[in-house]
Amino acid sequence: MSQVRRPKRDVDGVLLLDKPLGVSSNGALQKARWLFTAAKAGHTGVLDPLATGLLPVCFGEATKFSSFLLDADKRYTATVAFGRVTTTGDVEGEVVSERPVDVSRSALEAALDRFTGPIRQVPPMYSALKFQGKALYEYARQGIEIERKARDVIIHGIDLLSFDGKEAVIDVRCSKGTYIRTLGEDIGEMLGCGAHLSGLRRTATAGFEIGSAVTLEALEGRDVPERDALLLPPDVLVRHLPEVSLGESECFRFCRGQAVRFSLNCAIMTRFRVYREVDRKFLGLAEWRGDSSLQPVRLLAAQAVS
Template sequence: MNAPRTRVQRRPVHGVLLLDKPLGFSSNQALQKAKWLLRAEKAGHTGTLDPLATGVLPLCFGAATKFSQLHLDADKTYVATVQLGVKTSTGDAEGEVIAERPVQLTPDDLARVAAQFTGAIRQVPPMHSALKKDGKALYEYAREGIDVERAPRDVSIHALALTALSPDTLRLVATVSKGTYIRTLGEDIGEALGCGAHLTSLRRTATGDFTETQCVTIEALEAMSEDERLARLLPAEALVAGHSRVTLGTEDAARFLSGLRRRGDWADATEVAVFGEEPAAFLGTAHVTANELIPGRLLNPIEIQQILLNAPANATLCETTP
């Protein structure tokens, strides 16, 4: 006989949880676990991490999901361990060994390769990725033994440090643009060194301004009370910390929230975070052109009220399991 499902009372939860994604969890599994622990109605993440990767995974709840795209586009920093001399079918330790070559590594080799892969480069996306071809993820083709032609993509490696941990192992630290595959970077570095390589570990240490020191683990969340879990949430406006800031009076704020442009003495800006003056609340994003504040993604009045009251309302009873 099946055990009864745990019934939880869902509620509106708004904010950003910086999770330290554990090894072996998919990004969606981590999201669903955190959503269950917070009893949140609505949640999303800001870009996936492979199950074999750990580290910074910002999770968005409620109103914050409207701004998650901003961190999909953010630069990210990774730390990886690269095994030289061994190529695998997936570019990481999960794949089958497909080639082995001797390793002869010198400090000059590391300096040359680090310089070669710093700046604007082109990458061919790996078959074991979530990119889609004809509506089907590349990893699904890979599981069927089908190799699909992939066009190279332009990415930027803003900073790259390579350190020899042993004669055949490297520590790789890279800050990269969106769309960069660290597995592919590790493989390409191995080819440039003439020996091949694959990743044996991968950790994201930063995405945008968010760093691993701000993160909480799933185990720590599980040990917290509900109030402690809610206290770990950053406000939705944490996702727009780098935007210019505009504050509107009560009348202008109400009109702005209804989608109307406002005029004022503002300089042109492509990224603006808009706040109300009374009550002091985050209203959404906009851009300014020719002294006009043009609405972008907006919170609705109910979301703003819930955030200001910091109390769930209209909770619904549903069935779920962690």
């Protein structure tokens, strides 16, 4: 007997999910989507199955603005195990070399200082970066090494939370595109003993904190209205942008993709959040074109702004 399909809902909003260990980002996304019976969903940046922590999930109209989180700074708690280098840079890979560990806390702190600020990283082979349409990890699993160019990233800060002589727990604040596995490996190489990650947890991204996140288990224990109450509005994804409000006549044209006349003191083209003045309803994003007009660039669906 075939299963009866559950009808999908038009759910709009952002869920701050605490991704569990051993589950892929897409797996966590699909589970959350099923729990909300959402018609459309997407996440805002991949976490490895062996990583846990903050994974903002976007439903419905919020997916239109999810790309803004891809460029956001991140924060992680990482556990770096010294003395072993693995094929993947974490505990999932095979050990390729072992070296004795003789690292003092002061030497470790000095190494962390040297990795703070603008640095260059070579992306790992076991990553989702694409080469000729295939993810690098697909080549890596076949034993094929692809040349990768070093990329510029920024480590805003690293704090040493604990160190027992063999394993260190560090708090890392970094820019987009930073590979914490690579950072751990590079720290180990600088110290002469090698290293890999034995744990990784994302604790913040784009101003969102892990303390506000909910687990899949907790979601399962709630009914639909309680789950919906956890959703943040779509405009939280673009809260870093300046805002403008439009009157009724301007809203009518703006929501139909037409530029509207609007006086702003802007010297350069700037992107804005746009709201309806009468009720503060979020309409979408616009660009100031320097000719006293706001041009719509990304709008919510008509039913969301009617």
